[in-house]
Amino acid sequence: MKQAVDVSQLKVDPATRQLVTAGAPKKISDFDKNALEESIKIREKNAGAEVFTLTVSPEDAKVVLREGLAMGADKAYCVVDPAFQGVDTSGTSYVLSEMVRKVGEFDLILCGDSSLDSFSGLVGPRMAELLNLPQITSVKKVVVEGDTVIAERSLEDAVEMVKAKMPALLSVTREINQPRIPSLMMIMKASKKEIVAWTLKDLNIPAEKTAAKIEVLEALAPKMERKKIKIAGETVEEIGEKLAKALLQEGVVGR
């Protein structure tokens, strides 16, 4: 689970077009909530199963971890290290994979298909590669049968049913479910659950493994130079005509 910038609350400095990310509110990346919800559903159907969340973050992520536990995760693992500032998908996936190895045996890893803020969609497949797992992306439905997982995935021009032997890694879309909202009772129960915090040293991860291979040169609010002409009129017919005329003059009407 990623602690992501809540993009709906981001502000832009109008003079510089810079985003004001310092102090911007953070939350669990939306898709990751879907992944957690689906894991909990799978656990509900499989007695004895457990759900663990894994998080890496450059700064304290307790709020996010607690929310995951309140939703129903059994245990949370995190690596919080300021060294993660500026880490790219290569480093993130490496650390997450090492965390998976340290946690031990598992049947399924579920990730969000992309994150809310950076929207890269690379960490899941990169982890699958590092852990040598079957991977299924863009998943909108999952069924677990014995040691096999069957997932429905959306492509641009088709829907595929894909089967893999577990352990496997799935990346899920928003369509897969509606994440539950934890009740007060669940929130209280979650405060007793365990959060395991590791350092990079605990995982024996050398610095070069988290060194970024890419570098963000700038991130600026896009210029949207639009005409912003308001069309009004006495009657709706007049408005229709004015608008139609304007569109004809723009040369965007007609085949």
Place this chain on the structure above:
Amino acid sequence: MTAMNGQGGVWVFSEVYDLTLEMLGKGRELADKLQTELSAIVIGNNVQDKADELVKYGADKVYLIDHSALERFQAEAYLGIIQNLALKSHPEILLIGSTRNGKPLAARLSTRLDAGCVPDCIRLSIDDKKRLVGERITYGGNAIAKITFKSKPQVATVPLRAFEKPEKKDHNGQVVKSDFKVEPAKTEVVERKPLETSSVRIEEAQSIVSGGRGLEKKDDIALLQDLAKILGGQVGCSRPLVEDRKWFTDWIGLSGHKVKPKLYIACGVSGVIQHVAGIRDSKIIVAINKDPEAPIFEVADYGVVGDLYQVVPALRDALKKMLQ
């Protein structure tokens, strides 16, 4: 710079032919700037003709992997083939088509090649240090980030229609039939249902009439269809009509289809930033919304504060009259 012996160079791959062509157009520009070779990889069954054609679209070299077992995209097989070609010839730039299959392929390939990857680049250039710079939409549409690489190869993924398809012309290039081993699949596609594509893909539409939460009931989509018909365009929608109301299966926006028609008419669409990120490249944007404070007006060329149930038919009738 080692263009002559086939080392280095700019490579493109997509399992989608049109996207391969678009990337070749941009790839040519990047290769010329670096004074290096442009190569394309073609994987499939009976694809010799396509490989030959890619030379006319600007490829100096086409790696052709043609086998009956490779008819359809297979993650591990395709991945292994590209990885082996890359290990042999060391491209400095790899452009991979950012499709639902292509993006995970690029991610896994980058991991195998120990490379950085910048996904969904809408612009690509070479900076004065000869590094690739990709621009992508980030922070949910709030920003465009310029990102470069610290190591090679530099892997970038490119969405459909980000770049123009180049003109076909005479060009000297060679098609190289390449040996390959098929890496065994880790997953099995047990069923594949093609989606009904009743009309052209919405990315191709010249005009789009889209509906949002302002539409009261599903039948009212007909209003938008009437207007779209006059324009010879298509109907689209914003995410709530898919996620909450299930009226459509696909939405326009950052996480859905990114479109760039000549004319985009947003009817009852509030214009959250994620939606706007998907329509940013439209030539003209029209907003029709009851709420004068709706953010869509900030990104529209023409705005009508009014009831879409009146304005849309009025616009339709006016256009009908004028186009006769």
